[in-house]
Amino acid sequence: MRAVRDEFLSEEDLDLRNLTDEELVAYWNQWLEQAQATNAADAHTYSHGVFAYAPPAKRLPLVAEDRSTYG
């Protein structure tokens, strides 16, 4: 019987290990295409680097999530 362990990511996430290279790329590309749905929402934010948000001509009030970024 498998022991309970600390879980960080879902089984679906971790299932990438079982994909062939072709399947991985297909899944990856499909994921990226689906993620385009949020392009408008993150138009002025950053996910990497030292900048949290871009200065648009008319900047909306910031909420806490807008400022989070990778370091």
Place this chain on the structure above:
Amino acid sequence: MSANVYQELTQAFNAGRLRAILSSGQAVVMHRLAVMSKDGDWILREDSEALAHVLGVLEERGARYRFGAPLDTRWLAGGWSSHFEFRTDSLRVRTDFVTRPPRITPTSLQALWVRAEADAKPVPFADVITLVELKKTNRERDYAVIGELARLIDDPAECLLQSRSARDLIALARKQPALLDRLVSKRPVLRHVRDGRDGLEVALDAERRELMHANERRLQLYLDAAQVWMDAWPRIAAGIADMPLREAHATLVTHAGGRLPFQVESAS
């Protein structure tokens, strides 16, 4: 086989010479963990040829600058990041670059390049230990990724230094008690391994919070230092909007001089 845009870009950046290592979220995918980011992030060689080549690759794809530092060694050496965006038929592609990734020591960074040269992978990507350090951000979800990345580490010492699982740490400490004692000075949370799972989990949570706050403090320094540049950006961005990327870059460098400091006090 249909390729992935980040794999293709990495290969184009590295045509003829190793210049770019795929990093952060897309490197996590290369390790076959979760797909969690739609943007690409690379660590670049800090030399003019590498940066000029990358700019050329991006110009061929119709990329434009996003707000950020110029892709220039003087700013990148100070820890700044450069950001671009272009469109394919179906994707908005964002490309983000640093040459001095956060929390990576100069020695570790040099070793990363040496390993990448030796490995000569078609798509060079950051190793697990480097990714773990990069993921010590102010975002909660990055610590879930670290939790799984740490399970890919074979070296017991590195596992003890990076694992976010109380169960894993306790099990490993039982096998390696002397190693645990040696590493407490490098990772104080290990002092709590013998407190049991509940005590260790409280300490791990506190450690995560402190790491997040440390990154917030680091980012705030850059945010403050970029204020003049940020205020000037809308006008500058309008001026370069229709320029080819390399022409836009030259203009941006001129404007950034005096507005965006090369170095940020206490950020290194």
